[in-house]
Amino acid sequence: MSAIAWTAAGSLAAxxxxxxxxxxxxxxxxxxxxxxxxxxxxSVCVVxxxxxxAAVLPASLPSLLAQDYPxxxxxFLVDDGSSDGTAELARELARRHGGLPLTVDSPGExxxxxxxxxxxxxxxxxxxxxxxxxxxxxxxxxxxHAPNSLRTLVAAAHTGGFDLVSQMARxxxxxxxxxLVVPAFVYFFSQLYPFRRIGRKGARTAAAAGGCVLLxxxxxxxxxxxxxxxxxVIDDVALARAVKGTGGxxxxxxxxxxxxxxxxxxxxxxxxxxxxxxxxxxxxxPLLLAGTVAGLALVYLVPPVALVAGAVGGDTPxxxxxxxxxxxxxxxxxxMLRYYRRPLWLAxxxxxxxxxxxxxxxxxxxxxxxxxxxxxxxxxxxxxxAVPDEG
Numbered sequence: 001m002s003a004i005a006w007t008a009a010g011s012l013a014a015x016x017x018x019x020x021x022x023x024x025x026x027x028x029x030x031x032x033x034x035x036x037x038x039x040x041x042x043s044v045c046v047v048x049x050x051x052x053x054a055a056v057l058p059a060s061l062p063s064l065l066a067q068d069y070p071x072x073x074x075x076f077l078v079d080d081g082s083s084d085g086t087a088e089l090a091r092e093l094a095r096r097h098g099g100l101p102l103t104v105d106s107p108g109e110x111x112x113x114x115x116x117x118x119x120x121x122x123x124x125x126x127x128x129x130x131x132x133x134x135x136x137x138x139x140x141x142x143x144x145h146a147p148n149s150l151r152t153l154v155a156a157a158h159t160g161g162f163d164l165v166s167q168m169a170r171x172x173x174x175x176x177x178x179x180l181v182v183p184a185f186v187y188f189f190s191q192l193y194p195f196r197r198i199g200r201k202g203a204r205t206a207a208a209a210g211g212c213v214l215l216x217x218x219x220x221x222x223x224x225x226x227x228x229x230x231x232x233v234i235d236d237v238a239l240a241r242a243v244k245g246t247g248g249x250x251x252x253x254x255x256x257x258x259x260x261x262x263x264x265x266x267x268x269x270x271x272x273x274x275x276x277x278x279x280x281x282x283x284x285x286p287l288l289l290a291g292t293v294a295g296l297a298l299v300y301l302v303p304p305v306a307l308v309a310g311a312v313g314g315d316t317p318x319x320x321x322x323x324x325x326x327x328x329x330x331x332x333x334x335x336m337l338r339y340y341r342r343p344l345w346l347a348x349x350x351x352x353x354x355x356x357x358x359x360x361x362x363x364x365x366x367x368x369x370x371x372x373x374x375x376x377x378x379x380x381x382x383x384x385x386a387v388p389d390e391g
Contacts, residue, residue, distance in 0.1 A: 001317050007298070008306035008321030014299050015328040023194025023205075026187075026332035028339040030195040030253035032167070035155040041071025042135055042158075044150060044214075045128030046100075049120035050141035051080035054089050059261040061090060063144040065099030069151050074101040076127050077141070078120040081109060086141075103127065118226045118235055125220065136220060138213040138239075143169050145212075146257030153214040156251070163219035163248035164240060166208035167255035173340050175265040182264070183340045184353040185274070186254075187333060193237070199251040206244040210236030212258050215243070222246045233280040254339060271360055278357075278364035289365050293358060300354035303329060326351070 001009075019026070046064060050057070064075055079087040087104050094102040105127060110119035121138060128136060135154060139145070157165045168189075171182045193207035213236065215225070223242040232238035244250050264270045282288040306322025309315065330347045337346055 002315050004306050004309055005315055005317035005321060007302055008310070008318050008325060011298055011302040011306070012321050012325040012328070015303075015325045015332075018191070018299075019328055019332060022191065023197045025190045025194040025196075026335055028254055028335045030199075031256060032152055032156045032165075032253060033160050033199075033251065035152065035159040037070075037151075037155050038158045041069070042154060043072040043131065043133045044069065044135045044137055044154065045131055045133040046073065046075040046137040046139060046150070047121055047124035047128060048075065048077045048139055048141055049080055049117045049124065050077055050082065050086050050090070051116060051120070052082045052084045053086050053141035054082070054084040056142045056261050057086065057089050057093060060142055060144045061093050062097045062099075063146070063149075064139070065094060065097045065102065066147055067100055067145065067150045068147045069100075069154075071154075073150060074103070074131065076124040077102060077104045078124040078127075079104060079106040080116045080120040081106070114230045115233060115235065118230050118232065121226050122230075125226070129217070133217055136215045136217055138210070138215060140211045140260075142260055142262035143211040144259050144261050149212075149258055150214075153212075157214055157216070160251065161249060162251050163216045164208060164243050164250040165214045166236070166240070166250070166252045167212045167258050168209035168252065169211040169255050169258045169260045170340070171260045172263055173342060174263070177267045177270055178264055179342055180346065180349065180353055181267075181270045181356065183336045183342060183346075184333075184350060184357070186340075187336045187350075188357065190336075193252070195252050195254075198240070199253075201249060206237070206240040206250060208236045208240035208250065208252055210239075211260060212255065213239065215239075216248075219243055219246070219248045223248065233277050267356075271363070274357065274360040275364040275367065278361040279368045280364075282361075282365075284365075284368060286365070289361070292361060296354055296358045296361075300329070300351045301358075304351050 067073060077090045087106065090102065090104050105123065107119055107123035110116050125136060137150060137153065153165050156162065168186060173179050173182050193205055197203045197205035198207055223246045225239060225242060228242050229235055229238040240250055264273060279289065282292060303322045303326035306318045307326060310319025310322060329350055333347045333350050334344055337344055
């Protein structure tokens with residue numbers, strides 16, 4: 001066999017392992033678990049960090065204000081130094097729509113060692129604790145919730161005994177680039193963090209989706225949230241690890257009616273969204289970066305290259321191995337496209353999308369070494385080991 005045939009065989013072996021041994025990551029049936037409503041509904045405080053979110057608040061905040069929740073609930077929107085009138089707009093939306101009580105406050109600029117979002121979350125949790133809630137709902141300012149969202153989250157946590165229940169919001173997929181890139185983003189995330197393993201007691205896998213996290217207040221205190229993760233750029237995964245590391249039982253799945261309203265119409269918008277944290281995911285480690293690039297190439301790029309090269313050069317083993325690997329890859333992507341209600345002809349294009357993600361990851365490292373890594377909304381964050389420990 002030729003070298004390309006052996007490489008194609010390695011790619012096919014990798015795909016068979018992913019198909020059968022990586023927590024069935026490709027399945028999209030992990031939704032909120034069976035639940036029963038409690039007799040006495042616990043109190044909940046909703047914490048919404050917001051920085052320059054005036055464009056999306058009219059589509060998201062009213063959905064929180066209108067939550068149909070039988071217990072006591074209120075909202076704390078924390079303005080993280082916005083310059084577009086976010087705080088004023090939030091107060092106006094509350095006056096116009098009514099619903100749950102809303103408090104709007106600002107903690108000022110974050111001190112060294114804190115990301116802006118987590119500093120805002122800390123302030124919101126501090127305000128919320130004065131009310132003595134049993135649960136905290138941490139949700140982003142660009143997330144719209146169905147009227148029964150809070151109710152079903154609390155019922156799921158109550159029934160399953162979960163300390164953390166998180167739903168991955170359905171992201172917007174309207175522009176051409178959103179349709180091509182966004183479903184793959186969730187697919188890759190579930191490949192790294194298989195949802196079935198996250199909810200299993202004793203399993204080490206831990207992750208959450210920052211747009212929608214219901215957290216028991218006492219679990220947050222045990223895990224020192226958010227102080228323990230104050231410098232985390234990928235704060236949702238760090239939060240889940242902290243909660244699970246202190247014995248918490250966590251759950252993550254796909255949402256039915258929790259939606260992101262933030263548009264990413266151009267490739268540049270999506271590129272910045274991914275590249276700002278991709279290298280942080282690799283712990284700013286050049287060896288991990290090299291391994292990731294090699295892995296992406298073997299798993300996603302080799303199959304179509306081997307198929308075409310084998311067909312053109314008469315190398316049947318290479319063509320067959322590459323074709324079978326590409327077929328398995330395509331089949332595992334189909335459920336995610338169905339979840340996002342996208343045409344299935346996009347599935348064979350996954351190698352192209354993976355190549356874009358490879359370039360985004362490399363660019364994330366380049367921007368980091370140029371001093372512009374992890375930049376978001378006017379702030380650039382240092383790597384964690386450059387931050388002084390406050391004990």
